[in-house]
Amino acid sequence: MNLPEIEKKWQKKWEDTRLYSFDRNSDKPKKYVLEMFSYPSGAKLHVGHWYNFGLADTYARYQRMKGYNVFHPMGFDAFGLPAENYAIKTGIHPYDSTVANIATMERQLKEMGASFDWDYEVKTCMPDYYKWTQWCFLQLYKNGLAYRASAPVNWCPKCNTVLANEQVVDGLCERCGTPVIRKHLTQWFFRITKYAEELIDGLEGLDWPEKTKLMQKNWIGKSTGSEITFRIEGGGEFSVFTTRADTLNGVTYVVISPEHPLIDSLTTPEQKEAVEAYKEYASKANEIERLSTSREKTGVFTGSYAINPINGRKVPIWAADYVLASYGTGVVMAVPAHDERDFEFAGKYGLPIERVVAGKNEGQNDDLPFTDYEGVLVNSGQFDGLTVTEGKKAITSFLEKTGQAQFKTTYRLRDWLISRQRYWGAPIPIIHCEDCGDVPVPEEDLPVALPYDVDFTPDGTSPLAKHEGFMNCKCPRCGRPARRDPDTMDTFVCSSWYFLRYPDNRDDKMAWDPKIINRMLPVDKYVGGAEHACMHLLYARFFVKAFRDMGYLSFDEPFLSLTHQGTILGPDGEKMSKSKGNVVSPDEYISKYGSDAFRMYLGFGFAYVEGGPWNDGGIRSVAKYLDRVERLVNKIWADDPSVGRTDEDRTVNLVLHRTIKAVDQDLNTFSFNTAIARLMELTNALYKYTDEEYNVSFARSCIRTLLKLLAPFAPHFSEELWEQIGEDYSIFNQDFPTYEEKYLVEDEITYPLQINGRVKDRFSISKDATKEEIEEYVMKNFSDVFSGFDIVKKVIVPGRIVNIVVKPKQ
RNA sequence: GCGGACGUGGCGGAAUGGCAGACGCGCUAGACUUAGGAUCUAGUGUUUUCACGUGCAGGUUCAAGUCCUGUCGUCCGCACCA
Numbered sequence: 001m002n003l004p005e006i007e008k009k010w011q012k013k014w015e016d017t018r019l020y021s022f023d024r025n026s027d028k029p030k031k032y033v034l035e036m037f038s039y040p041s042g043a044k045l046h047v048g049h050w051y052n053f054g055l056a057d058t059y060a061r062y063q064r065m066k067g068y069n070v071f072h073p074m075g076f077d078a079f080g081l082p083a084e085n086y087a088i089k090t091g092i093h094p095y096d097s098t099v100a101n102i103a104t105m106e107r108q109l110k111e112m113g114a115s116f117d118w119d120y121e122v123k124t125c126m127p128d129y130y131k132w133t134q135w136c137f138l139q140l141y142k143n144g145l146a147y148r149a150s151a152p153v154n155w156c157p158k159c160n161t162v163l164a165n166e167q168v169v170d171g172l173c174e175r176c177g178t179p180v181i182r183k184h185l186t187q188w189f190f191r192i193t194k195y196a197e198e199l200i201d202g203l204e205g206l207d208w209p210e211k212t213k214l215m216q217k218n219w220i221g222k223s224t225g226s227e228i229t230f231r232i233e234g235g236g237e238f239s240v241f242t243t244r245a246d247t248l249n250g251v252t253y254v255v256i257s258p259e260h261p262l263i264d265s266l267t268t269p270e271q272k273e274a275v276e277a278y279k280e281y282a283s284k285a286n287e288i289e290r291l292s293t294s295r296e297k298t299g300v301f302t303g304s305y306a307i308n309p310i311n312g313r314k315v316p317i318w319a320a321d322y323v324l325a326s327y328g329t330g331v332v333m334a335v336p337a338h339d340e341r342d343f344e345f346a347g348k349y350g351l352p353i354e355r356v357v358a359g360k361n362e363g364q365n366d367d368l369p370f371t372d373y374e375g376v377l378v379n380s381g382q383f384d385g386l387t388v389t390e391g392k393k394a395i396t397s398f399l400e401k402t403g404q405a406q407f408k409t410t411y412r413l414r415d416w417l418i419s420r421q422r423y424w425g426a427p428i429p430i431i432h433c434e435d436c437g438d439v440p441v442p443e444e445d446l447p448v449a450l451p452y453d454v455d456f457t458p459d460g461t462s463p464l465a466k467h468e469g470f471m472n473c474k475c476p477r478c479g480r481p482a483r484r485d486p487d488t489m490d491t492f493v494c495s496s497w498y499f500l501r502y503p504d505n506r507d508d509k510m511a512w513d514p515k516i517i518n519r520m521l522p523v524d525k526y527v528g529g530a531e532h533a534c535m536h537l538l539y540a541r542f543f544v545k546a547f548r549d550m551g552y553l554s555f556d557e558p559f560l561s562l563t564h565q566g567t568i569l570g571p572d573g574e575k576m577s578k579s580k581g582n583v584v585s586p587d588e589y590i591s592k593y594g595s596d597a598f599r600m601y602l603g604f605g606f607a608y609v610e611g612g613p614w615n616d617g618g619i620r621s622v623a624k625y626l627d628r629v630e631r632l633v634n635k636i637w638a639d640d641p642s643v644g645r646t647d648e649d650r651t652v653n654l655v656l657h658r659t660i661k662a663v664d665q666d667l668n669t670f671s672f673n674t675a676i677a678r679l680m681e682l683t684n685a686l687y688k689y690t691d692e693e694y695n696v697s698f699a700r701s702c703i704r705t706l707l708k709l710l711a712p713f714a715p716h717f718s719e720e721l722w723e724q725i726g727e728d729y730s731i732f733n734q735d736f737p738t739y740e741e742k743y744l745v746e747d748e749i750t751y752p753l754q755i756n757g758r759v760k761d762r763f764s765i766s767k768d769a770t771k772e773e774i775e776e777y778v779m780k781n782f783s784d785v786f787s788g789f790d791i792v793k794k795v796i797v798p799g800r801i802v803n804i805v806v807k808p809k810q
Numbered sequence: 811g812c813g814g815a816c817g818u819g820g821c822g823g824a825a826u827g828g829c830a831g832a833c834g835c836g837c838u839a840g841a842c843u844u845a846g847g848a849u850c851u852a853g854u855g856u857u858u859u860c861a862c863g864u865g866c867a868g869g870u871u872c873a874a875g876u877c878c879u880g881u882c883g884u885c886c887g888c889a890c891c892a
Contacts, residue, residue, distance in 0.1 A: 211814060215887065218813060223891070242892060255892090297890080322890045332892045340811090341890060412891055533887080604834075605822055615822065617835050620847090625834085631849090674824065677833035684833095752829040757873045759829050795872045801828045805872050 001630050003594025003623075007716040011113055019730055020115040022071050024503075024516070031068035032520055033060040034499055034559075036528030036536070037075045037122075040101035041082050045108045047568045047576070047584050047602075047614065048529075054599035055565070055608060055672055056527040057114040061712040062667045063525075064115070065736035071520060073502040074109060074116040076102050078125035080491045084424040084456055094424040095452060098125055112595050113715055115732075120502050124494035130426035131447035132501065132511035133494050136543070138429055138440050145191045145546055146418075148438060155183035160421065160459065182259075182283050188428060188487070189415040192542045196220050196411040199541055207561040209609075212533045219534040221412025226396040227329065228405045230254060230306040233314060238262055238306070241328035241410055246391030247335040248310045249380040250356035252346065255299065255318050255332045258282040259325035266317055268303025275300055275319060282321040297322050297345045308333075309404040310395060311381070320345065328410055336369065343369040356380050357388060416539065418490040423456040423463035425488030433475035433482040442476050448484065462486035495536055496543040499523055499558060511552075518554050526559040529567075537562075563670050566611025568602070573613045584614045596714035597623040603672030603713060622676075626717055629683055629710065632690070633703055633721050641696040648698050653743045655685040656702055660739035663709050676713060682706055700725070705737045753782065754803040760785065771796050778802055 014020065035056045038049060045053075053074075060072040083094035090097075102123060109116065122129055140146040158178035192199075200220050203213045225243035232238065240254065256263060258279045267275045278300040299320030306317050322341055323332045336346035336353040346353050353368060357375040377383050377391045386394055399405030419428065427448045429441035441448055451470045456463035464470050465486035475482040497511070503520040504512045522544075537559070544558045569575055570582025577583065589598050597619060605618040659682040666675035683706065690699055704727070711718035711731045722731040748764040751774070765777055774796050779786075789806035796802050 211886095214814065218888075221888095221891065225892085240892080244892080320890095322892090324891070327891050334892085339892070341892075410891085412888095530886085607823070610816090610823090612822065615835075618822070621834055624848095627848095673822090674833080677824075680833055750829090754829085754873075757828095757871095762829075793872055795828095797828065801873080803828080803872050 001626070001717065001720065003596055003626070003717060004591055006720045007111075007113060007594055007596065010716045010719050011110060013729075014113075015110075017729070019732065020072070020117050022073075022117040022120065023069065026069040028067060028069035030071060030520060031060075031063045031525070032071045032499075032503075032523045033063060033525045034073070034502075034523045034527070036526070036532065037077050037495070037498060038105070039077045039080055039082070040098055040105055042101070045105060045112070045586060047586055050112065050586050050599065051568050051602050051606075051611070052527060052529070052565050053109065053114055054112060054595075055603050055670070056525075057112070057116075058599070058603060058672065058712045059525065059527075059667060059670065060115055061715060061732060062736065064732060065708070065712065065734060067735065070115075071120075071503065072115055072117065073120040073122075073505075074114075074118070075120075075122035075498060075502065076105070076124065077491060077495050077498070078102065078123050079130075079425045079488075079494055081422065081424070084422055087424075087456060093452070094456075095125070098424075111590070112599070115715075120505050122498055122501050122505050124426075124491070124498065125424075127447045127449060128508065129501065130450070130494070133426045133489065133497070134429040134441070134446050134448055135443060135511050136497055136547075137489065137493070138443060138446075139550055139552070140190055140546060141430075141440055143546070143550055145194065146188060147191065148186055148188055150184055150186045154180045155185075156180055185419075187417050187419040188430075188485075188489075189417050190493075190542070192416045192539070193411060193413055195542050195545050196222070196413050198545055199413075199538065202541065202545075202557055206557060206559070208559075209530075209562065209564060212530065212537070212562065212564065215533045216538055219413065219538065222409060223411070224407070224409045226392065226405050227408040228309065228333065228396075228399060229403075230309060230331075230333070232266065232317075233305040233307060236262075236265070238331050239329045240331045240333045241408060242333055244335065244338065244388075244392070245396045245405070246377060246380075246383075246386070246388050247338045247356050248308065248333070248395050249377075249383070250335040250337050250354050251308050251313075251315055251333045252336060252352040252354055253316045253318055253334045254306050255320045255323045255334050255342075255345070256302070257323040257325040257330045258319045258321055260319075260330040262331075263302070263319060266302045266304040271301060271303035275302055278319060297341065297348060299345060299349065309399055309402075316351070318345075318349070326414055327412065338369055338371055340369055340371065354379065357391075416490075416492075416542075418493055419487040420490055421462040421486075422488055423450075423454050425491060426450070426494060427464065427470075428485040428487050428489055430485040431473055431475055431482045432485060433478060433480065435480065436475055436477045436482075439475055439477050439482070445476070450488075462488075464488070492536060492539050496539040497547075499540070500544075500547075500553070514553055521553070522555050522557055523559045524561060526562045527565060528562075530564040533564075564609055566606060566609050568606070568611050569613045571614050571616070589619055593619055593623045594716070596717045597626060600626075600676065600713045604676040606673065608670045608672055625680060625683070626714060628687075629706070630717075630721065632683065632686060633707075633725065636690060636696060636699045636703055637725055639690075639696045641700070643696075644693050645695040646697075647695060649689055649695070652685055652689050652698075652702060654746065655682055656705060657739040657743040660705065660709065660737045661744070664736070664739075667712065672713070679706070679710055679713075682709075707731065708734050708737050749799060751800075751802050753778065754801065755785065756805055757803060767799075769798070771798055774798065774802060778804070 033056065035053050060070050064070045078098050083098050086092065086097055087094045124130060137146060156178050200217055200222060203216060206213065223243060225241060226245040227239045227241050228245065228248065229237055229239050256266065297320065299318045302317045302319055304317045305314045308315055323330065334342040334345065336342040336351065337355040338357055355368060356377060356379050357370060358378045359370060359372060359375050373388045375388055377386045383391055383394055396405045396407055427450055429446060429448045431439045431441060433439050451467055454463050454467050471483050471486065473482055473484055474480065500512045500517055500521065504516045507513055540558045544553065545556065547553050548556060570580065570584065572582050574580055574582055586598060601619040601622040604622055605615060606612045659678045662678040663675045686699065686702055707718045707722055708731060719731050723729065745767060747767060749767050750762055750764045752759045753761045753763060761782065763781065765774060775794060786806060788809055790809050791804060791806055793805040
């Protein structure tokens with residue numbers, strides 16, 4: 001069969017007959033199957049797209065044949081830096097290049113033969129989409145979940161933009177690799193931390209990879225401890241967060257982050273020069289020594305002292321960059337005797353080390369630091385003798401009475417910084433008025449349109465800030481001249497709600513109709529890369545929870561079940577990259593073998609969640625297999641059904657029904673490689689069966705089943721053969737085959753006979769044989785094997801195995 | 811440094827604690843061919859046999875690739891998280 005040719009034929013027919021058109025009013029149960037939509041960066045689909053979309057489509061087709069009303073949309077995450085960088089380089093406007101790339105990708109996705117319903121497409125860069133992204137922003141703003149704050153941010157000098165912490169890789173800009181520096185700017189944030197607790201709790205009920213759940217949990221980083229207030233000698237106070245309140249008596253100094261707002265007031269005139277120099281050093285620390293695993297701790301004395309609330313002792317306040325301003329309170333109480341980092345720091349700067357926890361066991365009291373939790377408090381006055389756990393509680397409670405401490409939970413998670421000083425994104429719908437302050441754009445004025453004629457050369461200011469026509473507006477509140485916010489939103493904002501827009505993508509009255517999406521959501525199966533574990537997947541969950549609380553939807557989680565596809569590597573086992581020259585382009589394989597063979601090889605050659613190196617031989621083997629199926633079909637339809645046998649073959653039926661069962665299960669778990677292996681086994685069995693005189697009608701019914709099982713993996717090929725054997729269009733309107741239990745059982749079971757755990761022989765016996773009957777059979781028929789041995793134990797597991805434990809006769 | 815995952819033939823990869831290596835690639839031999847990078851048939855973990863084999867060393871079990879402990883290696887995530 002000339003696959004590339006017949007694929008065109010079926011793609012046209014599928015489109016003409018609107019086969020994949022989604023029916024919102026169907027009474028079948030819905031199944032929302034979604035792949036993470038793609039960024040239209042390069043013009044062409046790469047192997048990774050195929051691996052993700054092609055096999056998720058196999059899953060979607062399977063669910064359709066299982067009787068579900070499958071919703072399988074596709075769209076484009078079309079805003080973002082690459083288009084803008086490309087424009088800076090080539091002068092081609094981001095809008096033009098993006099629209100062109102989308103057109104190419106749409107065409108290629110159609111050539112894949114995937115079952116998307118394009119009527120539900122979304123493109124995030126179009127006004128009819130970003131209008132509602134802006135609407136989302138306004139709702140978050142109105143509900144106190146969007147706020148503006150000045151904060152130390154990561155600044156990429158090359159991209160001239162702010163990066164979220166999550167987007168900095170090894171101190172380098174994730175996009176361009178330039179070392180990131182620190183800079184203070186006023187930015188918009190989304191208050192994702194408000195949902196920290198629920199974002200952890202909600203993970204429990206999700207059918208997600210455990211690894212991904214754990215990563216999100218660690219990312220949110222819940223930590224329970226105490227907040228303790230220290231007075232500053234000479235006036236003022238500050239709080240520290242600690243998980244080890246039990247060691248409070250062992251505090252010999254405190255450490256403040258060099259970026260902390262209190263640092264200047266704490267610094268004495270004598271220390272000013274040293275502290276200023278250290279602040280300067282710390283702000284560059286990202287750049288230097290970033291990759292060193294054993295970076296030496298550094299710090300400087302501020303000149304001030306704090307009073308330890310538990311014992312009134314005066315301890316020095318140091319500044320050191322091993323304390324982060326953005327975590328906890330930005331100040332740490334240092335207990336060098338019981339903390340590795342404090343110990344190292346104290347050693348280096350000659351600060352005192354005082355032990356307050358003793359080990360329970362002999363020999364544990366020699367070395368410091370002692371960080372075990374198995375210990376009792378010493379040198380702690382009235383708290384001596386308490387365990388670590390008791391000590392934490394007792395000391396915090398004691399200070400709580402005087403308002404100097406409280407139990408506290410903190411999270412590692414930080415609020416989501418969404419401002420970008422870039423052009424190619426959704427404008428932030430806020431107007432800055434000299435008199436009224438920040439004023440939200442009235443909803444009826446949305447969208448705040450992104451102007452086309454903009455100078456987006458990077459020069460440190462937002463491109464929109466230089467566009468007077470855009471910037472100048474009237475304050476919606478007082479009507480006086482005002483200025484728009486010149487920034488655009490992080491593209492993760494666009495992708496945090498697109499799955500809500502798909503089912504109602506043409507709505508021009510609202511972002512989504514709750515009546516529709518409460519029925520269509522949550523997404524039943526979400527498929528995409530593991531690299532989104534902590535960002536996109538967390539942001540989308542936050543959006544759903546926030547909009548649920550505002551009353552715009554009534555479910556708690558966006559994605560019930562999640563699968564990550566693995567990565568297809570180059571033939572050399574390395575990640576594909578242009579610089580390594582190991583990029584495999586789908587196009588040449590598709591024009592040679594067809595998209596079905598290409599997709600099916602991706603399913604067969606890898607464990608889906610693992611991925612692995614590309615192998616040319618693999619795709620030939622799949623093409624060969626499809627040829628084999630075609631020859632088999634031709635042969636069976638060339639033979640005369642009126643001659644030959646008329647009975648059904650038990651062995652073939654056994655293989656057939658086992659195959660149905662296995663393929664069904666494997667498709668549910670994205671275990672495409674084993675499913676295809678089972679199909680090959682069935683094909684082999686049918687070859688064998690039809691080699692001699694056989695029942696043609698029976699063989700034909702087996703083939704009809706085989707084609708239906710094969711259809712999700714090789715849709716064009718199966719549709720073509722389905723037509724050739726005279727069946728009605730379309731195979732995808734057929735029900736997925738079901739197996740019958742009665743064909744799965746064999747009359748006899750072959751048991752392995754183990755002696756001392758090693759297989760020595762095997763025997764067959766009725767499937768109904770009891771444990772006693774099996775034992776009797778073995779003792780009778782294998783008596784010679786046991787002669788000369790005493791039988792110690794007989795392990796007989798019906799349906800599985802027989803193991804006889806023996807020892808030589810005394 | 812912390813957290814997580816993974817180590818199975820020449821290769822991709824299979825194995826609810828129960829016959830390791832399904833299925834396929836590659837390879838070997840044969841058949842059919844003017845031809846074969848087509849197709850079909852047989853074989854293919856190591857070892858002549860006993861036997862040995864899932865990174866290495868122990869352990870639990872009648873039975874371990876699978877569970878436990880330690881160790882080595884590879885990969886991923888996070889970077890001093892108090």
